[in-house]
Every structure is written in C-alpha cells, then in structure tokens.
Amino acid sequence: MAEWLDKRIKHVFIFPAIIVTVLLLVFPLIYTVYMSLTSWSGSAIQGPRFIGLDNFTQLLGADDRFGAAAGRTLLFTGVTVAFELVLGYVIALLLRKSFRGERLTRTLILLPVVATPVAISMAWMVIYDPNIGVANQFLQAIGLQAQQFLADPSAALWWLMVVDVWQWTPMIALILLAGLTSLPEEPFEAALVDGASAPQRFRFITFPLMIPVMFAALVLRLVDSLKTFDIIYATTKGGPGTATETLNTYGFMQAFEYTNFGLASAVIILFILIVLVITLITSKGNERAGRVLQ
Amino acid sequence: MTGTVNYSYSEFTHDDVVGETAIDNEEVVMKKSTFIATVGGTVALALGLAACSNGAGDKDTGTLKVMMSPHSITDLISENIGEFEEQAGVKVEITSLNEDQVSQQLRVEFGSGSSSTDVFLYRPPQDSAQFVNNGWITDLTDRVSSDEAFDWEDFGEAAKSAVTSTDGKIIAVPVATARQMMFYRKDLFEAAGIDKVPATLEELEAAAAQLNDENVSGICLRGQQAQAVTTFAQFLYAYDGDWNVGGEPYGDAAVNSAEAVAALEYYGNILKNYGPAGVLNMSWAECSALFSQGKIGIYIEGDDRWPEFTDPEKSTLTEDQVGYAVSPAHTSLVTPQAFGIAAGSKNQDVAWEFVQWATSKEMAAQMQGVGVMGARDSAWESNQTKEKFPDEVVTAVQEGNKNGVPYDRPRIVAVGEARDAIGGAIVTAIEGGDVTKAAETANKAFQQLIDKEKSEFNID
Numbered sequence: 221m222a223e224w225l226d227k228r229i230k231h232v233f234i235f236p237a238i239i240v241t242v243l244l245l246v247f248p249l250i251y252t253v254y255m256s257l258t259s260w261s262g263s264a265i266q267g268p269r270f271i272g273l274d275n276f277t278q279l280l281g282a283d284d285r286f287g288a289a290a291g292r293t294l295l296f297t298g299v300t301v302a303f304e305l306v307l308g309y310v311i312a313l314l315l316r317k318s319f320r321g322e323r324l325t326r327t328l329i330l331l332p333v334v335a336t337p338v339a340i341s342m343a344w345m346v347i348y349d350p351n352i353g354v355a356n357q358f359l360q361a362i363g364l365q366a367q368q369f370l371a372d373p374s375a376a377l378w379w380l381m382v383v384d385v386w387q388w389t390p391m392i393a394l395i396l397l398a399g400l401t402s403l404p405e406e407p408f409e410a411a412l413v414d415g416a417s418a419p420q421r422f423r424f425i426t427f428p429l430m431i432p433v434m435f436a437a438l439v440l441r442l443v444d445s446l447k448t449f450d451i452i453y454a455t456t457k458g459g460p461g462t463a464t465e466t467l468n469t470y471g472f473m474q475a476f477e478y479t480n481f482g483l484a485s486a487v488i489i490l491f492i493l494i495v496l497v498i499t500l501i502t503s504k505g506n507e508r509a510g511r512v513l514q
Numbered sequence: 515m516t517g518t519v520n521y522s523y524s525e526f527t528h529d530d531v532v533g534e535t536a537i538d539n540e541e542v543v544m545k546k547s548t549f550i551a552t553v554g555g556t557v558a559l560a561l562g563l564a565a566c567s568n569g570a571g572d573k574d575t576g577t578l579k580v581m582m583s584p585h586s587i588t589d590l591i592s593e594n595i596g597e598f599e600e601q602a603g604v605k606v607e608i609t610s611l612n613e614d615q616v617s618q619q620l621r622v623e624f625g626s627g628s629s630s631t632d633v634f635l636y637r638p639p640q641d642s643a644q645f646v647n648n649g650w651i652t653d654l655t656d657r658v659s660s661d662e663a664f665d666w667e668d669f670g671e672a673a674k675s676a677v678t679s680t681d682g683k684i685i686a687v688p689v690a691t692a693r694q695m696m697f698y699r700k701d702l703f704e705a706a707g708i709d710k711v712p713a714t715l716e717e718l719e720a721a722a723a724q725l726n727d728e729n730v731s732g733i734c735l736r737g738q739q740a741q742a743v744t745t746f747a748q749f750l751y752a753y754d755g756d757w758n759v760g761g762e763p764y765g766d767a768a769v770n771s772a773e774a775v776a777a778l779e780y781y782g783n784i785l786k787n788y789g790p791a792g793v794l795n796m797s798w799a800e801c802s803a804l805f806s807q808g809k810i811g812i813y814i815e816g817d818d819r820w821p822e823f824t825d826p827e828k829s830t831l832t833e834d835q836v837g838y839a840v841s842p843a844h845t846s847l848v849t850p851q852a853f854g855i856a857a858g859s860k861n862q863d864v865a866w867e868f869v870q871w872a873t874s875k876e877m878a879a880q881m882q883g884v885g886v887m888g889a890r891d892s893a894w895e896s897n898q899t900k901e902k903f904p905d906e907v908v909t910a911v912q913e914g915n916k917n918g919v920p921y922d923r924p925r926i927v928a929v930g931e932a933r934d935a936i937g938g939a940i941v942t943a944i945e946g947g948d949v950t951k952a953a954e955t956a957n958k959a960f961q962q963l964i965d966k967e968k969s970e971f972n973i974d
Contacts, residue, residue, distance in 0.1 A: 261970075262625035266971075351790055351792065370792070371792035371794040371796075373941070459739050459794065460737075476621070477930045479644070
C-alpha cells in the first residue's frame with residue numbers, strides 16, 4: 221500500500237493544478253468553441269441558437285471588418301516587434317559596458333515597462349492631441365508639418381505603434397542585456413588573440429551566440445504584441461472609423477458593445493488559431509537556429 | 515408560448531415586467547445565465563481582461579443598490595440620500611460609473627443573471643429596446659399612473675414618449691432631458707462682424723467659415739464614429755431624412771436616401787472645412803474642452819452641458835462671451851437620463867419609492883437649481899430655474915421642445931452596432947471620401963441588423 225502510494229503520490233500533488241487548469245483554461249476554451257457555433261444576443265428570453273459554422277463563414281467570407289482587423293493585428297505585431305528587437309539590441313549593446321550612472325539608467329529605462337498601459341495611453345493622448353499636444357509643438361519647432369496623429373485614419377495605427385515601441389523596447393533591451401552579460405568570455409579572448417576586429421567579433425561571435433536569447437525575447441513579445449488591447453482601446457477604441465481596429469478590439473466590440481456573443485467567440489477562436497500558428501512557426505525557427513549553432 | 519416577444523409589436527400582455535418577466539421564465543433565465551456568465555468570462559479571459567461582474571449581491575439585506583453616472587443629478591441625490599434613507603428605512607448604495615460603462619455593466623449583469631442592481635439611471639434611446647426585449651426592466655405603467663401626488667402629467671410629452679415602449683408600457687421615469695443647443699462665442703461673432711445668430715443651415719455654414727482662422731476653429735460637432743450619430747441626427751431630420759422609411763423603428767433602412775446623403779455631405783463638409791484638427795476622435799468631452807479653452811467659435815451639443823462653459827473652474831470663458839441659441843438644424847429631443855428598475859430586483863417597492871423620491875416635484879426643482887435640465891414642466895416654472903438659468907437658455911429649451919423628435923438614433927436592439935455602421939459613413943463624409951458609397955455600405959449593414967431582429971423577434 222505504502223509503495224502504491226509512493227508511486228502515485230505525484231499525481232495527488234499535481235491534482236490541484238489540474239483542477240485549476242481545467243476550470244480556468246480548458247473549460248472556458250471548450251465553452252467558447254461551443255458558443256462560437258451559436259447565435260445569441262444575451263437575451264433572457266431568446267436562448268442561444270445552434271447555427272453550426274455560420275459565424276466562421278460569415279467572418280471569413282462576408283465580414284470585411286474581420287479581415288481588415290486581422291491584417292492590422294499582423295501589421296501591428298510585425299512592425300512593433302521588429303523595431304523593438306532592433307532598438308532593444310542597440311540599447312543592450314550600448315548598456316553592456318559599465319559606465320557611471322549605469323544602475324540609474326537601467327532603472328529609468330524600465331519605467332515605461334512598469335507603468336500601467338492605460339495610464340500610458342492617457343499620457344500619449346495628451347501628447348498626441350493635435351490642438352494642444354506637445355508632439356505637434358515639437359514637430360513644428362524642428363520645421364515639420366503638424367500632424368493629426370490618432371485622428372488621421374491613415375496614420376493612427378502607426379502612431380499607436382510608436383507608443384508600443386516606446387513602452388516595450390526597454391524590456392527587450394533588458395532581456396538582451398542579460399543575454400549579453402552571460403555570454404562566455406573564451407571565444408572573445410580567442411578572437412582577440414586572432415586579431416578579429418570589433419565588427420567581426422559581433423558578426424561571428426556575439427550575434428550567433430545571442431540567437432537563442434533573441435528568440436526567447438521574440439516569442440515573448442510576439443505573443444504579447446498580438447494581444448495588444450489596452451493602448452488601442454484606451455486611446456482610439458479602434459477608431460477613427462475602424463482604422464485601428466485589431467482582432468482584440470473587434471472581439472471586444474462584438475461581445476460587449478453589440479452583445480453578439482456567438483460571433484465574438486468565433487472571432488476569439490480564429491484569433492487563438494492565428495496566435496498558435498505564429499507561435500509554432502517561431503518556435504520551429506528557434507529550434508532550427510539552435511541546430512545550426514551546434 | 516414563451517420566447518417571442520418584441521419591443522415594438524408585442525402581442526402579449528405583461529403584469530410586472532415589460533417584454534417577458536424574468537420570473538415567468540426562471541428556467542430559461544437560469545440556463546442563459548450560465549451561458550452568458552461563461553461566455554462573458556471566457557471572452558474576457560481570452561481578451562486578457564479581468565472578469566467583470568462582482569457576482570451576487572445582497573438582495574434582501576435592506577440595501578438598495580443604485581447605479582448612476584457622474585452628473586449633477588448624482589451629486590444632488592448623494593447629498594440628500596440621508597433624507598430618503600430615513601424615510602424608507604433602507605441603506606442606499608450608489609455606484610457611479612460613466613454612461614457607457616453603466617450600459618455595459620448592466621448588460622453583463624442582467625445577461626448573467628447575477629445582477630444586484632435595483633435601480634439604474636440610464637439612457638433610454640440607447641438601451642431601452644434591448645432592456646425591454648430581454649425582459650430586464652420593470653414595467654412602471656401602473657405605478658406612475660396610480661399615484662396622483664407624483665403627477666405623471668407634469669412630465670413633458672417628448673420626455674414621456676421617450677420612456678414609453680412602442681407597445682405603450684412606461685418603463686422608466688425621466689430625470690433630465692436634453693435638446694441640441696447651439697453655443698457660440700458672442701465676442702468672436704462681434705469681432706467677425708456677424709450680427710445675426712445663425713438660424714438656418716446656410717447661415718450656420720457661413721458663420722463657421724467667417725469665424726474659422728488660425729487660432730479658432732469655426733465649429734465643433736462630434737466626429738467620433740458612433741457618438742457622432744447623435745449630433746448628426748438633427749441634420750438628418752433637417753434634410754427631411756430619417757433612419758428608417760416612415761420613421762418606424764423596423765421600417766426599411768434609409769440612410770442611403772438622397773436626403774441622408776445630402777445631410778452627410780453637409781455634416782462632413784462643415785467639419786472638414788471649419789472643424790478642429792483631430793475631430794474624428796472627438797465626442798462631446800473633447801469638443802467641450804476645446805470650446806471651454808476658447809478654441810471654437812460655434813458648438814452644437816446637448817444643452818445639458820451649458821453650465822460648464824461659464825464655470826470658472828472648468829472654463830476660460832465668461833458669461834459675456836458665451837451665447838445660447840436653438841440649433842439651426844431641427845432639434846432632436848432626447849431624454850439622456852431616466853430611472854429604471856431592474857426586473858430581477860427583489861426590492862421592487864423600495865426601488866419605486868426611491869424613484870418617486872428622486873424624481874419628485876421638490877427634487878426636480880432642486881435639480882434645476884444646480885443646472886439640471888429637468889423633465890418636469892413644473893420645474894421649469896420654479897424659482898430655482900429663474901435664478902439659475904439665463905433667459906437665453908430657457909428660450910432655446912422651449913423653442914427646442916417645440917421641434918423635438920424623441921429619438922436621436924435608430925431604435926433597434928442592436929443600436930450600438932447600427933450607430934457604428936452609420937457612424938462609418940459620417941467618418942467618411944468628414945474625411946471627404948465617397949459619401950454615396952459609404953452611405954450604401956452603412957445602409958446595407960443597418961438593413962442586415964433590422965432583418966436579423968425582425969426574424970429573431972417575429973416582427974412583420
């Protein structure tokens with residue numbers, strides 16, 4: 221008996237975790253899948269009607285807003301993550317050598333990351349205000365034309381990307397900085413002995429060694445950026461028109477503004493699929509990069 | 515035969531609750547409650563949001579839960595709540611959320627069946643159809659008419675019609691009304707040599723053009739997609755347009771009519787040419803702020819905003835600078851704020867007592883005294899009104915009441931979605947895009963919503 225228990229005690233210990241996972245993850249997910257096959261407006265009188273895949277065919281076929289929102293989600297994620305990686309890398313390289321005020325700088329750089337996104341959004345709304353904001357005063361001071369910023373349908377999404385890059389680049393920089401400082405010293409010493417120049421050392425040693433760290437940062441940021449909701453909702457609510465609507469804000473509108481719970485669930489299911497595919501591709505890339513290194 | 519009830523053409527009679535009572539359908543409600551609770555939670559989780567409702571509340575503990583938005587009405591009620599608590603022997607708990615959040619919160623609470631709210635201050639044009647259709651709101655017809663001291667006849671016609679469902683049930687008691695009013699800068703008019711306050715759309719455009727310069731925009735109207743629909747309504751009516759053919763809530767969509775397109779073009783042009791930068795992101799809050807900062811010549815908005823523009827704490831303008839006049843378009847009359855009682859409330863009697871107290875003649879007169887534009891005719895005759903309101907404002911209100919249309923947006927359940935669709939055409943008009951095409955697109959989307967509801971609620 222004691223032996224039996226010894227062998228199985230591990231299952232007992234993970235049981236609470238399984239319950240929590242099922243309750244908070246598996247059940248809602250399955251339920252969302254079910255809801256996505258129904259049509260329901262939240263009525264106490266009219267129950268959900270099972271309509272099969274109609275929501276999906278509507279979203280993928282007739283619904284222009286969905287396609288446009290998906291495109292914007294990918295564009296937003298692609299551009300912000302690319303900028304954040306490059307800028308983050310540059311900042312990490314600059315911060316790598318120790319200098320006076322190093323700790324203070326690192327602390328300051330972290331500020332955007334720890335601030336509440338909604339508070340940040342409010343601050344940027346004031347900055348971006350076309351009539352009283354400092355952004356236009358700055359642009360005009362350096363001789364550029366005043367902008368409409370978030371009120372310009374063709375540019376609003378790009379100005380939101382600026383906010384995202386501003387907020388999250390420091391985090392990437394810190395992750396990469398941690399990677400840089402933990403690189404082994406031997407290859408660099410050997411390269412110095414062999415007379416490699418600084419660019420050569422970067423190209424042939426630092427960069428390849430950093431690839432796994434960069435992938436870690438990439439995956440982390442990619443998933444997060446795809447999910448961006450707060451800065452968009454707090455600033456433009458997807459507007460002007462639908463110019464900054466992403467899958468997240470579209471799903472939110474469908475659920476809580478229009479009470480189309482079935483359709484909202486379908487949006488979220490499709491969104492999860494997109495995130496899943498992107499994450500899979502990225503982790504495959506990570507594996508391949510790891511293999512090349514070996 | 516449960517289930518097929520509609521807002522406008524109901525063939526059923528109901529005792530307690532408009533639509534169908536939650537009580538009549540307990541089983542259905544329970545089933546649906548789990549549904550919405552789960553899907554609500556799931557979607558919220560999937561979106562990375564915190565879950566919304568704070569669950570079951572104390573329904574039978576002698577606490578009356580009231581939900582309102584920050585407003586002078588709320589301030590006055592909070593100040594005097596002790597009086598009511600003593601009279602009724604209950605404790606009142608007031609939750610204050612902004613208007614959109616009240617709507618959203620009530621929808622989630624009612625839908626999930628976990629509501630603990632008894633009374634709520636809400637916007638009938640926005641939410642009534644949904645609340646009635648879903649059986650979420652209590653029918654007050656008998657209550658209002660059985661109480662002589664309460665004097666239902668004292669409420670203005672348009673205000674009453676805005677809280678009456680189309681099958682004739684009174685579902686709420688209006689507290690404040692609002693019409694579209696034109697606020698303008700007397701000093702700027704004088705400086706620009708405009709001696710006549712615009713009374714027609716042509717004169718409005720001409721004045722906006724004359725006032726517009728580097729420092730001041732000629733005019734501000736809402737440009738934010740869904741929000742703009744409210745302000746646009748008066749222009750639509752001015753061009754003899756309507757949301758639907760024949761003005762019936764479920765008539766064919768008509769936002770692509772020649773009249774509607776002309777109205778869209780007018781609205782788009784005047785804002786594109788003489789509106790402030792960034793108008794596409796502006797609702798009343800942004801426009802009001804700019805007007806208060808002296809950056810706008812003419813501003814048309816709900817007249818309940820009037821006190822803030824000459825309030826030294828909120829505005830740089832003085833009483834000499836701000837003029838008030840009836841909107842040069844037709845005015846659309848709305849009751850933005852009315853008290854409703856939740857169908858699921860177990861404190862129906864106390865809830866009604868609260869509504870009676872909060873909308874009584876005495877309270878209405880007091881509210882006028884802090885600048886609320888009350889729904890009772892008697893309140894407009896009160897001394898408080900004479901002391902508080904400038905004559906110009908009272909005149910504009912009375913003029914506005916004459917031309918009032920009791921709805922400022924489509925009257926269907928999916929009003930949010932309809933406003934977004936129509937707002938899309940307004941945005942295109944302001945951007946200077948193809949208005950006819952945008953109106954077609956909006957009309958198609960609007961028609962789809964109408965069709966969907968007609969089949970869902972068996973409307974002919």
